[in-house]
Every structure is written in structure tokens, then in C-alpha cells.
Amino acid sequence: xxxxxxxxxxxxxxxxxxxxxxxxxxxxxxxxxxxxxxxxxxxxxxxxxxxxxxxxxxxxxxxxxxxxxxxxxxxxxxxxxxxxxxxxxxxxxxxxxxxxxxxxxxxxxxxxxxxxxxxxxxxxxxxxxxxxxxxxxxxxxxx
Numbered sequence: 001x002x003x004x005x006x007x008x009x010x011x012x013x014x015x016x017x018x019x020x021x022x023x024x025x026x027x028x029x030x031x032x033x034x035x036x037x038x039x040x041x042x043x044x045x046x047x048x049x050x051x052x053x054x055x056x057x058x059x060x061x062x063x064x065x066x067x068x069x070x071x072x073x074x075x076x077x078x079x080x081x082x083x084x085x086x087x088x089x090x091x092x093x094x095x096x097x098x099x100x101x102x103x104x105x106x107x108x109x110x111x112x113x114x115x116x117x118x119x120x121x122x123x124x125x126x127x128x129x130x131x132x133x134x135x136x137x138x139x140x141x142x143x
Contacts, residue, residue, distance in 0.1 A: 003027065004097055004124040010083060010090050010104055012097035012124070015045060018053035025057045030088030033079065035100045037065040060086065066099065076138075080107035101126040109138035 001020045005011040015036065016024070024032065032054045038046045047063045054061040062082040066075045083090050083104075092100035105117040105128050114135045121128045128135075 002097075003091060006101060006104055006120045006124065008089075009086070010092070012100040012104070012126075013091060013093045014096050015041070016050065016091075016093050017045060018049055021050075021053040021057045021059070024054075024091055025059055027091075028089055029059065029091040031060040031062060031082060031086040031090045033062045033064055033082050033090060033092040033100070035064055035066060035075075035079075035092055035094040035103060037067060040067075040095060064103070066103070068099070071099070071103070076103055076106045079103045083107065097124070098126050102128060102131065105131060105135055106138060109135045110141070114139065 001013060001016055001023060003011050003013050011029070016032075021032075032050070034047045034050060043049070047065065051061040051063070062078075064075055064078045064082065066072070079092070092104065094100045101121040101124070105121060108117055114132055117135060118128045118132060
């Protein structure tokens with residue numbers, strides 16, 4: 001498990017497994033968001049398996065799966081809502097952590113400067129500069 005904090009309250013990770021959940025809980029995360037569609041995973045890593053492990057540990061599980069072709073404003077709004085509803089730090093996962101960083105940056109448009117969002121992701125190897133225009137456009141809608 002490779003947790004990469006993008007902010008004080010939000011981190012991303014490549015795919016997690018049920019056996020990672022105790023460490024996630026011990027690290028203080030209260031909500032786990034799945035941004036990976038089940039079709040990308042073997043059955044033992046399906047969202048239902050992860051939901052069961054996360055909820056058994058007393059954490060909240062949110063299923064918000066998408067890929068580059070299906071990402072929509074609905075996903076961005078669902079990610080923001082899950083973050084706002086969280087009672088503590090949030091861990092979002094996907095295949096590499098990239099799409100979880102993308103949806104985070106888009107959800108924070110207008111709340112944080114684009115440079116800060118892009119920079120936070122870049123410190124962990126996620127290149128979001130190509131989304132600058134979308135982040136700035138969303139910022140004008142929400143700001």
C-alpha cells in the first residue's frame with residue numbers, strides 16, 4: 001500500500017486490498033473512496049469486497065468509479081460530497097492514484113488555486129498540468 005497525501009484531509013493510493021484496511025484505519029482515515037470500476041479488477045478486489053472490509057473496520061466506504069472516458073461532473077460532485085461528509089481524513093484509490101488525484105483537483109477548483117492543486121499532485125508523480133484549463137473553468141463556475 002502506497003498512501004500519497006495531497007492535502008491534510010485527502011490522500012490517494014493505488015489499488016488497495018482487504019488486508020490493507022487495518023493499516024488504513026490505524027493511519028486515521030475515516031472514509032475510503034473507490035474510484036476504480038470493478039471491471040478493471042479481479043473479483044477479490046471488487047468494490048463489494050473492499051466495502052465489506054472497510055465497513056467491518058468501522059470506516060465509511062464510498063463507491064464513485066469512473067475511467068478517463070466516463071469521468072463527469074457528477075463524479076466530481078460526488079467526490080466533493082464524500083469529502084465534505086467525511087468525519088476525518090479521506091483515502092481515495094484507483095489503479096495508480098492518478099484518477100483519484102484528478103477528481104480531487106477538479107472537486108477543489110475554486111476552493112484552492114490551480115497551481116496548488118497541480119503542485120500537490122505533481123509532488124507525488126501525478127501530472128495534472130493538462131487539466132489546468134478545466135480546473136480554472138470549474139473555479140469560475142463555483143467561485
